[in-house]
Amino acid sequence: MNSSRWLTRLTLLWVAAMPSLCRALDPLPVPAPDENDRIQIVLPRPGWGGKVDLSWEGAPLAAVHVEGEPKRYVRSWLPGGGTRPTRLRLANVRGWEFPATATFEVLRATKQYGDGRWVFRLEDAVASPAGPTGVELYTWRFDATRGGNYTVEVIGGAWREQTEAVEVECSGKLRTGQLDFTGTRAVVNKSIGRLRIAGAGPQTLRLTVGEANRPRLGRAVGVILRPAPEGPRNRPGPAGNYELAAAAAAVEGMHLRLEERNGIRRVTGWPDGPGALAWEIDDVRSGRYGVWVGVRCGPETPERIEVEVAGNGVSVPPVDTAGAVRWLEAGEVDIRRMADHPVRLRTKGKIPETGWDVEGVRLVPREPGAGNQSPSPDSSSSRM
DSSP states (O other): OOHHHHHHHHHHHHHHHHHHHHHHHSOEEOOOOOTTSEEEEEEOSOOGGGEEEEEOOSSOEEEEEETTTTTEEEEEEEOOBTTBOEEEEEEEOTTOOSOEEEEEEEOOSSEEOTTSOEEEEGGGSEEEEOSSTTOEEEEEEEEESSOEEEEEEEEEEESSSSOEEEEEEETTEEEEEEEOBOOSSOBEEEEEEEEEEOSSEEEEEEEEESOTTSOOOEEEEEEEEEEOBSSOOBOOOTTSOEEEEGGGSEEESSSOEEEEETTEEEEEOTTOTTOEEEEEEEEEOSEEEEEEEEEEEOSOOOSEEEEEETTEEEEEOOOOOTTSEEEEEEEEEEEOSOEEEEEEEEEESOOOSSSEEEEEEEEEEOOTTOOSOOSSSOTTTOOO
């Protein structure tokens, strides 16, 4: 092949790559965070090398989650500064191309947010060498508002291809993991497992970075404790239905809590406005699903109960069930892709402090011609 033909091919490749390169050089505008320091934007198809630039000059990012994870996911982000934008590096598998909705969380201070998650910033920790060369220890003291399960995420990265070791200890539980290779300044939030905080009151969280007798290979910038489910993962039943018990949900909120009395587990503290119950349902097939909410109410009921499934919202006004469990149809949702999807239940309007319970949520596949089928023959007394 002669040099002129090579030159022609290289020119055509450069022309084809120009739109992607331009996208990486044109930062996306980013709105202000909400009360939970969260931001949602739609990410376009990434530019060259999976890059998307953000016009963000606020506090550093604590976490980035992309719709459809792990099909689409964030490899890392490089914090901006001055005229330099914040740069994301993204990846996806075929069939999950962008655009996609992304949720950003901001690392502003060590605090608990209204949705129940704790964020621990490294600048707020007590730092000290943990012993041999290459190991650092960071300590935070905080007052837990409740006991429960939490997913542990470490924000950081390794600057060599060899990963860096991290440990997080809290409430007598230890979780270990590795910081992935991200480059010298880039970081990412990585889950290293779950731990359980025993109860409300003073707690100490410790983060250890590095291994003994070798130079450090990475850095951490913070830790996130995110409310996690109180029960096992939710997989489909034989008919493709899902039974989501309230006692197995992740409890989101500063005042919501799971209590056990006389062998029965109940969620209490519902007057907390931002509180919610959250589940993740696995291997959900595409199609339409009926959404049912199980409640046990007396004369006083919440104004409405709202359920969000894979971004689709439905709601139902509870009724007096005379103390029995009754399943109420909240509506239908359309799931377009087979994947793992989030489910959240919230209350709306005036909420009585006592005299009612949420039993859970059911998702029932709609078969052609099935109409508004009940999730069970006896919806007034069925129990999970």
